[in-house]
Amino acid sequence: MGLLNPTRFGVIGTEPHIQYNFSHPKGLKTMTGVVEVNDVAAREIQRGSLHVFAQNILSVRATNGEWVEVRHGEETLGYGFYSRLSSIPVKIFSRNEGNPEEVIFRRLEGLWREKRRLYSESFRWVFAEGDLLPGLIIDVFGDVAAFRVNVFGLEQFKEQIADFIVEMGVENVVERNDFTAREREGLPKKKGVIRGRKYRTQIEEGSVSFVVDVLHGQKTGFYLDQRENRIFSERFSDAEKVLDVYSYTGGFGIHLGKDGAEVHFVELGKDVINLLRANMKLNNIHGRILPGDAIDVLKGLLRRGEKYDVISLDPPALVKGRGNLEAAKKAYFLVNRLAIKLLRSGGILLTSSCSQPITPKEFLGIVRGAALKEGRRIRLVGGIRSQSGDHTYYPPHPETSYLKHIVAVVE
Ligand SMILES: C[S@@+](CC[C@H](N)C(=O)[O-])C[C@H]1O[C@@H](n2cnc3c(N)ncnc32)[C@H](O)[C@@H]1O
Structure with a gap:
């Protein structure tokens, strides 16, 4: 391919020990521009930040997309790409290596x-x-x-x-x-x-399997960030009746239903229903799909006097920006309160939030508050769980830690 000359190829199923010889790619820019930054940016980069904000840039000698050296006076702070239109015009890729391919x-x-x-x-x-x-x-x-x-x-x-x-x-x-x-x-x-040609595939997770449509599914097709929490949920698969709210293609409900529980899946997206059905069939899940808005469906279930042993809540990020933080907290409170009402005494609530601005402590406060409002008490199984290990958390960028997952016994 002209860019890399691997001396040995890595193949899934073997552990690759690849040695690459890096050669200059044909037709790719290898120029290095220069972006000078102020003391604030220098301090942030030295603390590990990979972002240089527009207001901290003193001068730019670079074209859009060019690889640049980030300088503070005589000192080189790192290297990255320059994006002319962005409010974060430089993203740092390396501290001391000046070749982007390497x-x-x-x-x-x-x-x-x-x-x-x-x-x-x-x-x-x-x-x-x-x-x-x-x-x-x-x-x-x-x-x-x-x-x-x-x-x-x-x-x-x-x-x-x-x-x-x-x-x-x-x-x-x-x-x-x-x-x-x-x-x-x-x-x-x-x-x-x-x-290649393929975009639909089957993967194994814990004791179950999922069909994943990488081309048409949400994001990249499947929520890998919840993998460890879903596998953990298998411990509660001895339930009789399970509710998986915001189910997507079946994530939690498929694990929870693997030993024969009746599972009700609640999902708004019409385009995911076919894959959800395929995953139910693939894993012999007994249950049904309740299409519609989660709040409406939960209220309907309450009116009918339904009760569940285990309920999973995994809404999309309800916080869309600073503007709706309080409204989003109220929405989390409401959906958790409705789920708690639907749980039998001693039932299990698996509740998630992928809204980064809500801290783990705040999320626990919301779930606790919802339980208290219903006169119920919660006990947490383990601490507040987070995202799977492959969604690496880099502390200088707090946004890389975003998922909260609580497993609670609701008395
Ligand atoms: C984070 S995903 C759930 C992932 C799933 N738990 C899994 O493990 O694969 C959130 C899902 O909620 C659905 N959704 C969004 N708004 C909804 C609403 N108001 N009512 C019900 N489902 C909704 C989305 O279509 C999406 O499939």
Whole structure:
């Protein structure tokens, strides 16, 4: 492919020990521009931040998308890509390495080994800032991978990244650049299969299997961040009746129903119902789908006097920006309160929030408050759980820690 000359290819199922010889790619920019920053940015970068905000930039000698050296006086603070349109015009990719190909592909190779140590088949190979590759997400689902790019300068490496994914043994590569945030970088929305042909695959998780549609599903097709919490939920599969609210393609309900519980799935998205049905069939799940808005469906179930042994709540991020934080907290409170009402005494509530601005302590406060309002008490099984290990948390970027998951016995 001209960019990398692997002396040995890595294949899923073997542990690759790849040595790459880096050569200059044909047609790719290898110029290095310069961005000078103020004391504030210098301090933040020295503390580990990968973001240089527009207001902290003193001067720019670079074209849009160019690899730049970030300087503070005579000192080089790091290297990254320059995005002219962004409110974060420089994303730092490296502290001391000045060649973008070396930085990107050595890191991809290292992360492959690191993530494969955690998970063998399906995993988040790259979690953007969490893995020190800002703006890049790569998810692997067995023989199909999906990637998203959200940094202008990184876009020019897209084809090489796709080739690299194939070299690591994942034959089918889907581009899922169909998200709005790309517009802030001046990048167009795009999606499609760009290597191989396949976009639908089957993965194993704990004791169950899922069909994943990487091309048409939400985000990159499947919520890998909840994997460990879903596997943990199997401990409650001795239940008789389960409610999986905001179920997507069946995530929690499939695990909870694996030993014969009757599972009711609540989901608004019409486009996911077929996959949900396919996953129910694949795992012999006994139950039904209750389509519609979660709040309306839960109120309807209460009116009918339904009761459940286990309820999972996994709403989409209800906080959309600073403006609706209080409204979002009220929405979490309401849905948790309705679920608690529907739980039998001693029932299990599995409740999640992927809204980053809500802290774990605040989320626990909301769930506790909802229980107290109903005159119920909760006891937590374990602490407040978080996202799967492949969604690496990089402390200088608090946004890389976002998921809260509480397993509570509701008395
Ligand atoms: C974070 S995902 C759930 C992921 C799932 N628990 C899993 O493990 O795969 C949230 C789901 O809620 C659905 N949803 C969004 N708004 C909803 C609403 N008002 N009522 C019901 N479902 C909704 C979305 O379509 C999406 O499938």
